[in-house]
Amino acid sequence: MPIYQAIVLAIVQGLTEFLPISSTAHLWLVPWILNWQDPGLTFDVALHAGTLVAVLLYFWSYWLEMIKMVLGMSESKDGAPTTAGSMTLLGENRQLFWFLVIATIPGGIAGWLLERAADEKLRSPFIIGPALIIVGLLMLAGERLGSEDHNLGQVSLLDSIVVGVAQAFAVIPGVSRSGSTMTAGLFRRMNRETAARFSFLLSTPLIAGACLKKGLEIHHTGISADMRLPFVLGIIVSAVVGYAVIAVLIRYLERRTFTIFVVYRVMLGVILLAAGWGLRH
Numbered sequence: 001m002p003i004y005q006a007i008v009l010a011i012v013q014g015l016t017e018f019l020p021i022s023s024t025a026h027l028w029l030v031p032w033i034l035n036w037q038d039p040g041l042t043f044d045v046a047l048h049a050g051t052l053v054a055v056l057l058y059f060w061s062y063w064l065e066m067i068k069m070v071l072g073m074s075e076s077k078d079g080a081p082t083t084a085g086s087m088t089l090l091g092e093n094r095q096l097f098w099f100l101v102i103a104t105i106p107g108g109i110a111g112w113l114l115e116r117a118a119d120e121k122l123r124s125p126f127i128i129g130p131a132l133i134i135v136g137l138l139m140l141a142g143e144r145l146g147s148e149d150h151n152l153g154q155v156s157l158l159d160s161i162v163v164g165v166a167q168a169f170a171v172i173p174g175v176s177r178s179g180s181t182m183t184a185g186l187f188r189r190m191n192r193e194t195a196a197r198f199s200f201l202l203s204t205p206l207i208a209g210a211c212l213k214k215g216l217e218i219h220h221t222g223i224s225a226d227m228r229l230p231f232v233l234g235i236i237v238s239a240v241v242g243y244a245v246i247a248v249l250i251r252y253l254e255r256r257t258f259t260i261f262v263v264y265r266v267m268l269g270v271i272l273l274a275a276g277w278g279l280r281h
Contacts, residue, residue, distance in 0.1 A: 001039055006230035007237055009039060013047040014054065014241025017207075018200065018249060020139065020179035020261050021268070025128045028173065029272070039230075042218050046231045048211040050238030055204050057239075058246045062201060065090055066097040093153045102157065103164030104205045107177075110168035111210060118171050125276030129269040131174030135183060136265030139258050142186030150189045155198060159188040167202060177203055179265070182258070192253040200246060 012030055016023035027047075031038065056063075069090070090096055122128075150159070166184035170177035178199050185195030223231055 001043060001227060001230045003230060003233065005036055005039070006043065006233050009043070010047060010050065010234045010237035011241050013051060013234075014238040015245055016176075017051045017238075018055075018178055018242055018245045020135075020176050020182050020258065021264055022128070022132060022174050022176035022179060024123075024173040025132060025176070025268075025272075028123050028128065040227075041214055042223055042227050043230060043234055045211060045214045045218060046234030047238050048207055048214065050235040051242045052204070052207045052211050053235065053239040054242030054246060055200055055207065058243055059197075059201055059204065062090065062197075063204075066100075069094045070097050090152050093155060095157070096152065096155060099155060099157055099160035100202055100205070103160040103167070103202055106164045107167035107170065107202075107206050108209060110171045111206060112213075114171045115210075118173060122173050125272040125279075127172065128174035129272035129276065131172055132176075132265045132269035132272070135175055135179045136262045136269065139179065139183045139186070139265070140262045142183045143257055143259070143262075146186040146189055148186070148189065148191040150191065151194050152197060155190070155194070159185070159190070160202075162188055163198065163202060167206070174269070177206070179261070186258075192258065193250055196250050196253050 009027065009030065012026050013023055016026040030036070093099075163181050163184040166180040167177055169175050170180050178196075181199040181202055182192075182195045185198055186192070190198065
């Protein structure tokens with residue numbers, strides 16, 4: 001695999017895994033446009049590993065606080081938090097860890113059962129295009145109809161289940177894991193920043209699971225000599241870009257709306273449908 005292709009695809013992964021515009025669609029679209037060969041399972045593992053590193057590094061303090069809460073280590077003898085962290089990060093939502101566990105189940109099942117079939121049969125402009133448009137319009141509706149007043153401290157079990165079910169639909173190319181979960185969060189009255197944070201926290205175990213599953217598939221064959229440098233670069237570049245995107249997006253959503261992503265999704269979906277129609281005729 002050429003080094004420049006590895007770097008380009010890693011940048012695409014880092015950008016689109018966390019922006020609500022579908023990494024699957026773009027990782028299919030870029031090689032399709034440029035007539036590149038499929039980089040294969042080995043490089044896919046590298047990209048997943050890189051984005052996993054990014055989300056873990058950015059949200060390590062959240063996971064630490066949740067684990068401390070689960071272990072009963074975040075309270076003093078009188079029941080008061082020992083640090084300001086739990087108050088600041090989680091809003092004293094002591095069930096959030098278990099809510100995330102429950103919310104992961106639908107997406108985990110969908111990914112385990114359907115991911116390979118979706119990769120082989122659904123990567124088409126006639127699937128990806130409509131998925132981009134539909135989720136984009138739902139995102140716009142969530143912006144208009146959601147009350148946007150809930151933070152992480154107010155996320156409930158029902159909120160988590162709804163967002164978790166939405167994440168399961170991300171197995172369809174073009175839907176976007178972050179797009180579907182952030183949209184569901186808006187409908188569940190989360191403010192934009194909270195919808196993004198909850199989406200990223202929820203994505204962590206699924207990205208880790210996908211990385212482990214695909215990693216086991218290449219364990220016996222190993223990494224060929226010509227793929228070692230692209231593999232390392234894929235991890236590093238996607239991690240750096242992914243971390244930057246998470247930070248910028250959360251800051252962006254503190255003051256602005258999802259409108260730019262709605263417009264991008266709809267335009268890209270229309271372009272893909274037109275391109276697919278043109279190729280057929």
